[in-house]
Amino acid sequence: MSSTDLNMGRGPMSAKELTDRAKQFDWNPRIGFKYWARAAETIHHEGQIYLREGNFPQAYLVLFRYSTLVLEYLVMHPEAKEPESRKAIKPLQKRIPQVIAILETLRPAIDNIHDQWRKTTAAPRGTPRKQDLAKHPTNDSPLSWNYASSANILDVQDHQDLAVDLAKKEIQRRRRAAGALEEGKHRLSGARQAPPPYMDDDELRRQMEATRRQLDRADGRATAFDDEEYSRPSTYYYPSISKSSSLDYERPTPQERPDGPRPQPPRPPKERHVDRRPSGPPPRPDKDLYLERDSPMLPPPRPGKEQLPSSAFADYSSLREQAPALPPKAPAEPAKQERVSFRPAATLENSEPLRPVFLPSGLRQKFLAIAADNTRKGLEMCGMLCGTTVNNALFISHLVIPEQKCTSDTCDTENESGMLEYCITNDLIVIGWIHTHPTQTCFMSSRDLHTQAGYQVMMPESIAIVCAPHSEPSWGIFRLTNPPGLPHILACQRTETFHPHAVDNLYVEAGQPPGHVYESRTLPFEVCDLRPGH
The missing domain is CATH 1.20.58.80 (Phosphotransferase system, lactose/cellobiose-type IIA subunit)
Structure with missing residues (x-):
């Protein structure tokens, strides 16, 4: 917008x-x-x-x-x-x-x-x-x-x-x-x-x-x-x-259908004896039944009448x-605050607002420790930055290591259905990705730019973290510009792994200031390694 x-x-x-x-x-x-x-x-x-x-x-x-x-x-x-x-x-x-x-x-x-x-x-x-x-x-x-x-x-x-x-x-x-x-x-x-x-x-x-x-x-x-x-x-x-x-x-x-057959409630372990004589009123239940708050015979309290405002x-x-x-089934929680x-933390080049993204400050070091073996071998490695949204802000709460195929210049995720299933089960969204450049400097390659476009096309706040342990600077947080970066990459039809682009200013730093990403020392995160044997 x-x-x-x-x-x-x-x-x-x-x-x-x-x-x-x-x-x-x-x-x-x-x-x-x-x-x-x-x-x-x-x-x-x-x-x-x-x-x-x-x-x-x-x-x-x-x-x-x-x-x-x-x-x-x-x-x-x-x-x-x-x-x-x-x-x-x-x-x-x-x-x-x-x-x-x-x-x-x-x-x-x-x-x-x-x-x-x-x-x-x-x-x-x-x-x-x-x-x-x-x-x-x-x-x-x-x-x-x-x-x-x-x-x-x-x-x-x-x-x-x-x-x-x-x-x-x-x-x-x-x-x-x-x-x-x-x-x-x-x-x-x-x-x-x-x-x-x-x-x-x-x-x-x-x-x-x-x-x-x-x-x-x-x-x-x-x-x-x-x-x-x-x-x-x-x-x-x-x-x-x-x-x-x-x-x-x-x-x-x-x-599974809402209108399908529903299970019958289980019968009580022992039914109360009722005298079924032809005359006379039925016996009243014992008073102790009404003293039990969870008794099925106790009718739920009627909610109070609410006055709707006159304004349309x-x-x-x-x-x-x-x-x-509805009548509470558990102790009532305190009144909501x-x-x-x-407010948005920054804007794209086309003035579209960007929600703030909070990144745990210890996540990068944890990822580098997991990727250490690959880094020594000169192989790239990637991880997914997953989390949720609260109060119009995005919070990264999980570092997920997917199954992947790694080379000296690339890393491709595999078993995407397993990754998707994990996110669905844990109520997570993918907010960005992190990967290493074990033999190169800290920058976004042409392949990285095309990968980032896949993240950013539906969520403009998506970020890419590049770690270059043997270079200086050793890491950076990036996003595609829009324009010219995202539309140019989406229109690019070249299929080579690495190729030049005729436009400059395709990506920028996303960290604060002046970007939309904030690092937090108090934000906890979890690590999930989906690779076989890990």
């Missing part, structure tokens, strides 16, 4: 506008299939985060982009029919029905919010609706118009320790939630049940229901603005698969707080 968009003071975008924006990415079949598969996993992960945070417009955009990439482009890639590619695309395709269901749920609310904003802008000057609109910051992004206004926006430069502390707490919270979900899965008897790939279904349902109730009230008060201009089509078309392409999709079994422009974030909560979001 350009800085022009960020400062034009636009209101919320419609689903159609979000759809058009989602389709705007640079597809290039010359980029390897594995890079596109990683990109698909990355944007799906980001969609989950936006759903958890209540940023429904951004969630809609990235999930629609995911469905477009998987259904229309990956299946047409020149490498799509190779065994490794077919294996890697299966988990991506299996998510499609759930992604489409989420899009269908989000679309009406997004369109209604957009319509109400348009009606407000048409209202006479000085009306309460116009005043409500003025409360929103003029430099707010149209993708998060209702979301960002409720967040405390901070400069990451001045709050680095806070950003890392919040990220560590959030990552731990997600791990506990995943562990509780896995434990609950094991307690179930009968049907197989996979963990939901998105936010809790009940939570999403409550949020969207609250949105619909609020919009229904707003529509009742805005009849003066009702006209054909705001009518929406009754159907909506999502990406479809070309007839010439083949989709290797595993249809879920009846036990309640923020998505406020609506999620107004939605009635104020929402925090960090």
Whole structure:
């Protein structure tokens, strides 16, 4: 998104506008299939985060982009029919029905919010609706118009320790939630049940229901603005698969389907005796049954009534707080703190903002220790920088060493499906890569530039760390410029391993200052070596 968009003071975008924006990415079949598969996993992960945070417009955009990439482009890639590619695309395709269901749920609310904003802008000057609109910051992004206004926006430069502390707490919270979900899965008897790939279904349902109730009230008060201009089509078309392409999709079994047979709850070990005489009222249960909080006979408490605000422009974030909560099954957690979001740390050459990336300061030395044997032999080696996003910032939390084939000048990853499976299982995205130059200086070769384009085409914040132990400087953090670097590399059709480019300034330093990467001594990280025998 350009800085022009960020400062034009636009209101919320419609689903159609979000759809058009989602389709705007640079597809290039010359980029390897594995890079596109990683990109698909990355944007799906980001969609989950936006759903958890209540940023429904951004969630809609990235999930629609995911469905477009998987259904229309990956299946047409020149490498799509190779065994490794077919294996890697299966988990991506299996998510499609759930992604489409989420899009269908989000679309009406997004369109209604957009319509109400348009009606407000048409209202006479000085009306309460116009005043409500003025409360929103003029430099707010149209993708998060209702979301960002409720967040405390901070400069990451001045709050680095806070950003890392919040990220560590959030990552731990997600791990506990995943562990509780896995434990609950094991307690179930009968049907197989996979963990939901998105936010809790009940939570999403409550949020969207609250949105619909609020919009229904707003529509009742805005009849003066009702006209054909705001009518929406009754159907909506999502990406479809070309007839010439083949989709290797595993249809879920009846036990995996939401409408399939559900397992019956186990019978209690010992049933209570009931006197079934033909006359007289049935005996009342013992009082001690109602004293047990976890007793199945105890009816759940009814949630209190919530008063919805009178304004037709309640923020998505406020609506999620107004939605009635289900009765807790565990001790209630402390009240959530104020929402925090960090401003972009830098911009591309085309003024597109770059989210801050936090890199553990000890990761590079750990990687060099793992690569020491290869370095002594004069062989290159690479690793993947994986992590997650929290509060509009990216945090590298894992150094993953994939299976790879190493030479004196190159290192190519292998068994991409294993790498992808690890990221899916651990809820990680690939934020960049790190590799050695054991016999060369610290720079980005032509091959490195083409590799980096595969990372950066879908995530502009992606970075490349080059380590040259026998040179000075011995390491650097880089990204492609845009322009001219990324578009020039994407347009390059030369296939030699090393070749010159006619354009200068293809890449720049990405570390702070003045880049978007911050090193942190307090950010922990894990190492996973996927190579056989390690």
